[in-house]
Structures are given as C-alpha cells and as structure tokens.
Amino acid sequence: xxxxxLVRITRMCGFCGFCEHVxxxxxxxxxxxxxxxxxxxxxxxxxxxxxxxxxxxESLYTCLLCHACLYECPTGIDVAELVRDARALLRGGGAEQxxxxxxxxxxxx
Amino acid sequence: MDEASRRKLLKRLxxxxxxxxxLDDEYIVSIYSRNAAGMSSNALAVVFPSxxxxxxxxxxxxxxxxxxxxxxxxxxxxxxxxxxxxxxxVVSFQNMNRIKETSVVDGYVVAxxxxxxxELDSHLSQHGYMFPVDPASxxxxxxxxxxxxxxxxxxGAKYGTMREWVMGLQVVLPDEEGTVMRIGCRTAKCRQGxxxxxxxxxxxxxxxxxxxxxxxxTPIPENTVTLLGFYEELEDxxxxxxxxxxxxxxxxxxxxxxxxxxxxTIKAGGSRIKGEGHALIVSLDVPPEASSRYAGILRSxxxxxxxxxxxxxxxxxxxxxxxxFDIRRGFHPATVKLAAEASRHSKGxxxxxxxxxxxxxxxxAEAIRRIRRTSDEMNIPLSLAGHxxxxxxxxxxxxxxxxxxxxxxxxRWVGEIMRIAVELGGxxxxxxxxxxSKKEGLRMELEAIGGLKALELMxxxxxxxxxxxxxxxxxxx
Ligand SMILES: Cc1cc2nc3c(=O)[nH]c(=O)nc-3n(C[C@H](O)[C@H](O)[C@H](O)COP(=O)(O)OP(=O)(O)OC[C@H]3O[C@@H](n4cnc5c(N)ncnc54)[C@H](O)[C@@H]3O)c2cc1C
Ligand code: SF4
Ligand code: SF4
Numbered sequence: 001x002x003x004x005x006l007v008r009i010t011r012m013c014g015f016c017g018f019c020e021h022v023x024x025x026x027x028x029x030x031x032x033x034x035x036x037x038x039x040x041x042x043x044x045x046x047x048x049x050x051x052x053x054x055x056x057x058e059s060l061y062t063c064l065l066c067h068a069c070l071y072e073c074p075t076g077i078d079v080a081e082l083v084r085d086a087r088a089l090l091r092g093g094g095a096e097q098x099x100x101x102x103x104x105x106x107x108x109x
Numbered sequence: 110m111d112e113a114s115r116r117k118l119l120k121r122l123x124x125x126x127x128x129x130x131x132l133d134d135e136y137i138v139s140i141y142s143r144n145a146a147g148m149s150s151n152a153l154a155v156v157f158p159s160x161x162x163x164x165x166x167x168x169x170x171x172x173x174x175x176x177x178x179x180x181x182x183x184x185x186x187x188x189x190x191x192x193x194x195x196x197x198x199v200v201s202f203q204n205m206n207r208i209k210e211t212s213v214v215d216g217y218v219v220a221x222x223x224x225x226x227x228e229l230d231s232h233l234s235q236h237g238y239m240f241p242v243d244p245a246s247x248x249x250x251x252x253x254x255x256x257x258x259x260x261x262x263x264x265g266a267k268y269g270t271m272r273e274w275v276m277g278l279q280v281v282l283p284d285e286e287g288t289v290m291r292i293g294c295r296t297a298k299c300r301q302g303x304x305x306x307x308x309x310x311x312x313x314x315x316x317x318x319x320x321x322x323x324x325x326x327t328p329i330p331e332n333t334v335t336l337l338g339f340y341e342e343l344e345d346x347x348x349x350x351x352x353x354x355x356x357x358x359x360x361x362x363x364x365x366x367x368x369x370x371x372x373x374t375i376k377a378g379g380s381r382i383k384g385e386g387h388a389l390i391v392s393l394d395v396p397p398e399a400s401s402r403y404a405g406i407l408r409s410x411x412x413x414x415x416x417x418x419x420x421x422x423x424x425x426x427x428x429x430x431x432x433x434f435d436i437r438r439g440f441h442p443a444t445v446k447l448a449a450e451a452s453r454h455s456k457g458x459x460x461x462x463x464x465x466x467x468x469x470x471x472x473x474a475e476a477i478r479r480i481r482r483t484s485d486e487m488n489i490p491l492s493l494a495g496h497x498x499x500x501x502x503x504x505x506x507x508x509x510x511x512x513x514x515x516x517x518x519x520x521r522w523v524g525e526i527m528r529i530a531v532e533l534g535g536x537x538x539x540x541x542x543x544x545x546s547k548k549e550g551l552r553m554e555l556e557a558i559g560g561l562k563a564l565e566l567m568x569x570x571x572x573x574x575x576x577x578x579x580x581x582x583x584x585x586x
C-alpha cells in the first residue's frame with residue numbers, strides 16, 4: 001500500500017479501543033503506543049510524512065504482526081498489514097531505519 | 110508556559126513518578142488527547158501514577174503551579190469529558206490496574222481505576238459472580254471511566270447503572286494538600302450523611318481523582334430465557350414492553366432495534382437470524398425448572414402484540430448458539446462498516462457518533478418515529494437501537510471531520526435529538542454524560558423541568574471541591 005492508501009485506511013479508525021485487550025504487547029506494556037489504536041495513529045503519522053519521533057518508531061517496531069487485533073475491530077482494520085507497510089515506507093526513508101533499530105533496542109531493554 | 114518552566118515542571122514530575130511515567134513525546138501526547146467521538150486536543154504531557162500517594166503529589170504540584178489535570182481511563186467517552194487542553198496534564202490511570210480484594214460473602218470487589226471492566230468481570234466469573242454494568246465498550250472501558258461517566262449497559266433493565274453499584278471510593282481532592290479521602294461503606298446499607306459517593310459517580314472527573322473503588326457484585330444468573338420477535342408496527346413493540354411490565358416480569362435484558370437498522374445489520378452479514386421489522390429481545394433470569402413456563406408467558410405476550418418470527422432460547426447457551434443477540438451486537442459494527450464505505454470519498458476522518466437520550470418507555474414509539482423523521486429531513490444517515498427496558502435510545506450517525514458542513518449538520522441534529530428527549534419528558538444523556546458537547550443540552554433540560562437553579566448549585570459544588578478550577582475544567586458545568 002502506498003502512503004495515500006495508508007492514510008485512507010487509518011482514517012477509518014474510530015479510536016474505540018476494542019482492539020486493545022487482545023494485543024500481547026499492550027497486555028505487558030500498558031501504554032497506548034504499544035496498542036493497536038496507538039499503532040494506527042503512528043502509521044497515519046508516517047504516511048502523512050509527520051515527525052517520526054522515537055515513540056512512533058518504538059510503537060511500529062514492537063508490533064508482533066500477530067493480527068490478533070483484526071478480529072476485534074468493527075471496521076476490520078488489519079493493523080499488522082498497516083505496520084508492515086509503514087515500516088517499508090520508513091525503510092525507503094533510509095536514516096530512520098537506523099534510529100528504529102536503536103529505538104527497538106531501547107524499548108526491549 | 111515558557112520552555113524553561115515546562116522543563117522544570119517535567120523534571121519535578123519525573124522526580125515524583127520516575128521518567129518512564131512522564132511522557133511528553135508529541136505523538137504519545139496526541140494519542141492521549143483524543144477520544145472515541147473524534148474530538149482531539151493537545152497537552153503538556155501524560156503522567157502515569159502508580160499509587161494514591163503519587164496522585165496526591167501530582168495534585169499538590171499542579172495546585173501550586175496552576176496546572177490543569179485531566180484524569181483519563183481508556184478515552185472511550187463520547188462527549189469530550191476526557192479531552193485535555195493545551196498546557197494541562199493528562200493523568201492516565203493505566204498503571205493503577207490491580208484488583209485488590211474480592212469478598213463474595215460481603216458482596217464486593219475492591220478495584221483500582223485502571224482495571225478494564227471485562228477484566229473485572231472475568232476475574233469475578235471465577236467465583237460465579239459478575240459485575241453487572243456492561244457498556245458496549247466493556248472490552249476497553251475502565252472502572253474509573255465507568256464510575257465517572259455513570260455508565261450503563263444492556264443489563265441496565267435489571268441492574269441499573271454504575272450509580273447502583275459503587276459502595277465506596279478513595280479519592281484525591283484537587284486542593285492544596287492533595288487530600289486523600291475515603292467515602293462510602295463496605296456494607297450494603299450505608300447512611301453516611303450526604304451521599305458523596307453518588308455525587309462523584311457521574312461527575313466526569315471534575316470533582317476528584319478516583320484512586321480506588323469498592324464495587325458491589327452479584328451472582329451470575331443460573332439461567333436465562335431469551336425471546337426475539339419482529340414487529341411491523343412500533344406501537345406493538347412498545348405494547349409488548351408494557352405487557353412484560355404488567356405481567357410483573359422483571360427483564361434481565363430488554364433491547365430494541367428499529368426496522369431500518371435491522372435491515373442494515375442483516376445485509377452487513379452481522380446476524381445469523383434473519384427477519385424483517387422492528388426487533389425486540391427480551392431476556393429473563395429464571396431457574397432452569399421454570400424456563401418453559403416463562404418462555405410460554407413471554408411468547409404469548411409477544412404474539413398478542415402481533416410479533417412475527419418469534420425465536421426462543423430456553424437457556425443462556427442456546428441464546429448464544431442461535432445468535433439471538435446478533436442483531437443488537439452487530440448494529441454498531443454494521444453502521445461502522447457503512448460509514449467506512451462512505452469514507453472512500455471523505456475529506457477527513459469519518460466519525461461514527463453514538464447519541465444517548467432516554468424517554469419514559471411508554472413514549473418510545475413516539476420518540477423513535479420523531480427521531481427517524483428529523484434525521485430524514487436533515488439528510489442524516491441513521492441507525493437506531495437501545496434499551497427498551499429503560500427507554501434509553503442510541504441514535505447513531507456518522508460525519509466527515511474534513512467537511513465542516515457535514516459536521517455542523519450533525520451538531521444541529523444532536524440539538525434536535527436532545528430537544529425531542531426533553532419534549533417527551535426524557536433526558537439528554539442517560540449514560541454517556543455531559544462532557545463539553547452536551548452542556549447546552551443540560552441547560553435546556555434543566556430549564557424545561559424548572560431546575561435551572563441546579564446549575565448554580567453544581568457550579569458551587571465544583572468550587573468547593575476544586576477551589577482553583579484545576580480539575581478537568583470546562584466540563585459538565
Ligand atoms: C462504541 C462505543 C460504545 C459505547 N457504549 C456504551 C454503553 O453501552 N454504555 C455506556 O455507558 N457507555 C458507552 N460508551 C461510552 C464509554 O465507553 C463509557 O462512558 C466508559 O465508561 C468510559 O470509560 P473510559 O475508561 O474509556 O473512560 P474515559 O473515556 O477515559 O473517561 C471518562 C470520564 O471519566 C473521567 N475519569 C476516568 N478515570 C478517572 C479517575 N480515575 N478519576 C476521575 N475521573 C476519571 C474522565 O476524566 C472522563 O471525564 C461507549 C463508547 C463507545 C466508543
Ligand atoms: S498485530 Fe500488533 S497491534 Fe495487533 S494485536 Fe498483534 S502486536 Fe498488537
Ligand atoms: S478496534 Fe479498530 S477502530 Fe477501534 S480503535 Fe482498534 S483499530 Fe481503531
């Protein structure tokens with residue numbers, strides 16, 4: 001998916017949070033950027049070319065791509081797919097990947 | 110606030126809470142400054158206290174520095190009540206998520222505000238008990254959020270709303286000392302002077318920060334009997350509700366979905382049961398030995414009011430297997446899907462908006478008809494369902510945040526829906542609260558019942574609790 005597609009899909013998120021309770025990372029780190037809806041917002045940021053702060057990268061690179069949240073979402077948003085594509089966009093950006101690696105290392109410390 | 114003061118404040122907060130519990134990354138702040146109704150704002154930072162002492166320290170600091178505090182659970186509210194403002198701190202209760210004590214004998218559970226309602230219910234089910242308040246958002250909503258919005262749900266027909274289920278609270282007051290106060294009892298009967306517990310319930314985080322709750326619990330019913338019927342005429346549906354009450358039955362669940370919404374839901378593949386017309390679901394909790402008899406009574410009430418295609422489940426499992434609740438549960442996802450399809454051509458975010466009024470159950474048919482008519486006239490897409498047992502109606506629509514005209518139309522529509530509620534002797538908010546978006550509605554309702562003076566009293570109460578106005582300012586009153 002290109003950036004426009006990503007924006008179109010992320011805009012469908014109603015921020016209801018119904019997806020959070022099944023997310024394995026959120027069950028351990030109770031922070032919204034470790035939850036599916038936080039990740040949808042992170043993807044939107046990347047797709048819109050907004051600032052990719054350390055927390056945005058942490059959010060995207062800690063997703064386990066397990067698709068558990070998909071089955072809870074009333075809109076059928078597949079967060080794992082979005083995250084994968086956002087990571088690809090970031091890789092296209094070059095430098096960010098290096099930062100992303102550091103962010104992940106930091107997050108897992 | 111200038112940069113130096115901001116840094117200084119964050120440093121002091123980090124000293125109280127540890128740096129991992131004070132986050133000011135702009136992206137993180139943005140996801141804690143947004144709610145499920147598409148409202149958003151900005152804040153200075155998000156703080157995550159882990160204890161009542163830490164909450165009290167945050168309050169003392171905020172009081173001295175004149176910083177506004179915005180308590181927050183999962184931000185699933187729909188009226189703006191959890192949205193911060195620039196320069197304020199979001200106080201998230203996500204770290205305070207322990208279930209501290211369960212007493213089946215004394216009939217209570219002690220839970221911190223960050224516990225998710227679904228987690229609470231699963232925990233209690235191990236004891237054969239439940240927490241009966243079940244908002245549709247049960248998978249996400251927290252105890253603190255539910256207490257502060259005065260939430261309700263499908264089982265409200267029998268169990269009412271949060272108001273009936275909070276026995277005691279520990280709160281931190283937004284005063285100079287960050288006073289920690291306990292109110293309420295661990296006994297079912299409790300006459301502790303003025304009822305401050307119920308003043309805090311539904312106060313939308315404007316009077317105190319809730320740091321611990323003692324909640325009543327109830328056994329999971331041994332068995333339920335559930336019937337689903339379809340009606341051509343709304344009056345027949347409402348007469349069934351009347352019939353249920355006249356036959357001295359006290360339903361566990363009594364839900365309706367209007368005909369057009371039934372159609373949308375079935376077409377979206379959201380229901381195993383197919384049918385046409387307005388749908389009514391009635392559940393009674395009765396012992397297994399009495400199931401057939403009660404199913405028979407309910408069926409005859411439905412039939413005598415011209416229901417067609419009646420589906421019967423004589424036990425709880427069977428109701429789930431047959432999908433008797435599918436239409437009720439599926440109507441919101443179906444509406445979200447419709448809205449998502451509309452979003453292909455949208456300029457901004459598509460937001461699904463859930464309204465929340467109540468009328469006396471005897472006026473349901475009139476209310477539903479007027480809401481449909483008004484929505485058609487205003488060209489507003491509409492799904493309509495609710496709790497027939499208590500007259501709580503949820504008209505649901507959606508709008509494009511990037512299209513000021515569509516947004517403004519929905520705002521006008523909300524005004525009209527609230528007017529209908531008031532004209533029929535109902536209320537503008539039955540479970541979602543007032544927040545920032547229904548303040549005008551609250552005024553309209555109080556004026557209509559001759560209660561405007563109450564607004565003044567409420568403002569004075571707010572001042573007594575919160576002399577500097579630092580706790581969730583701009584909400585409710
Ligand atoms: C799809 C959908 C369906 C819904 N269905 C229902 C329904 O059936 N019934 C119903 O009642 N509601 C419903 N809601 C609304 C909402 O989910 C409830 O009001 C819920 O109780 C809010 O919980 P929360 O944890 O998200 O609180 P938040 O949204 O975070 O906060 C709600 C209010 O509580 C305050 N607050 C939170 N925690 C504290 C605390 N510890 N101390 C002081 N103040 C605090 C906040 O400041 C705010 O004013 C629905 C929402 C959605 C999106
Ligand atoms: S796919 Fe990612 S966001 Fe979704 S549940 Fe799995 S870890 Fe969480
Ligand atoms: S369930 Fe879907 S719509 Fe709701 S917050 Fe999660 S991703 Fe967004």
